[in-house]
Amino acid sequence: MILVNENETDLKMKAENESNTTFKRSKSSSNKIVNRKFSQNYNVPKIISYFKPDPNSMKSKLKKMNKSNDPVTNDPKYKDEVKSILDKLKEKNPQYDLNGSRNVWIMKPSGLSRGRGIKCLDTLSEIFKQFKHGLNQFVVQKYIENSLIIHNRKFDIRQWVLVSSFNPLTIWIYEEPYMRFGAEDFDLNNIKNLFSHLTNNAIACKSNKFDNSTIPENMWYIGDFRNYLNETYERDIYTEVIRPKMKDIIIYSLESVQDVIKNRKNSHEIYGYDLMVDSNFDVWLIEINASPCMEYSTVKIYLIIL
Numbered sequence: 001m002i003l004v005n006e007n008e009t010d011l012k013m014k015a016e017n018e019s020n021t022t023f024k025r026s027k028s029s030s031n032k033i034v035n036r037k038f039s040q041n042y043n044v045p046k047i048i049s050y051f052k053p054d055p056n057s058m059k060s061k062l063k064k065m066n067k068s069n070d071p072v073t074n075d076p077k078y079k080d081e082v083k084s085i086l087d088k089l090k091e092k093n094p095q096y097d098l099n100g101s102r103n104v105w106i107m108k109p110s111g112l113s114r115g116r117g118i119k120c121l122d123t124l125s126e127i128f129k130q131f132k133h134g135l136n137q138f139v140v141q142k143y144i145e146n147s148l149i150i151h152n153r154k155f156d157i158r159q160w161v162l163v164s165s166f167n168p169l170t171i172w173i174y175e176e177p178y179m180r181f182g183a184e185d186f187d188l189n190n191i192k193n194l195f196s197h198l199t200n201n202a203i204a205c206k207s208n209k210f211d212n213s214t215i216p217e218n219m220w221y222i223g224d225f226r227n228y229l230n231e232t233y234e235r236d237i238y239t240e241v242i243r244p245k246m247k248d249i250i251i252y253s254l255e256s257v258q259d260v261i262k263n264r265k266n267s268h269e270i271y272g273y274d275l276m277v278d279s280n281f282d283v284w285l286i287e288i289n290a291s292p293c294m295e296y297s298t299v300k301i302y303l304i305i306l
Helices: 053-068 076-092 124-129 224-234 237-257 299-305
Strands: 001-004 020-025 047-049 107-108 119-121 138-142 153-168 169-174 176-182 220-221 270-277 283-290
Touching: 124 153, 153 237, 169 237, 176 224, 176 237, 176 299, 220 224, 224 237, 237 270
Parallel strands: 001 283
Antiparallel strands: 020 169, 047 138, 107 119, 107 138, 153 169, 153 176, 153 270, 176 220, 270 283
């Protein structure tokens, strides 16, 4: 889990039983949530956080690797063996497919929000170049290379969550998440085009193609997503597969910090979960935003909040 801050906004939300989902757990309980069954997999993309590399030592290692002319690496007779090893790795590693083959990483400054300063990079040397005088801090996260693409666009899901107590843990999951699309067609061959790879509305609205998008406002209601999946795959994948995984991630992530966050009665916090769905319909947690922006940046958000 990554906890980052977006701009603070006055937040008002009704947490009513009729329109939200709530789960409760006490620290003194046996790690159970009432009426909740968990799957075994908790999907969070691997993260390298807040590291300060030594460029000099790594450069020498990279030079040695580049000079390697080991004939074994090019011998056809080893192909079957390599394939067998990769197949076994795929069985053991739930993140195998998202790694892809392009070695793309996404680099985020630790103190910024709304997509500012984010870059997509595919070499270690380019990542090192982002560090200036060893003063900057970044989160470097594996880019999900097999994301589900709709109408040639990448997307993520913003899910609002209200926590009214950490002991007992009480979670209210807003029933109307929404989808944010990139402003331009997805292209993994051009990782410098952030309009293709970032879905933040604050970034997308700056694209010259924003107003001419085939997806109005570059956003969907979750109902639009559900209808698209029903029509394309002839089954309710959102309800059967995606939504349960989203709830599991929310619960597990908050349980993981329950013991380190001081509980304060008669108060609450709203979080903005950013989640992605890959081509296998696995759901991945990208980040959790404290005090998420809830301004009326589009008509769709206005209607969702209203």
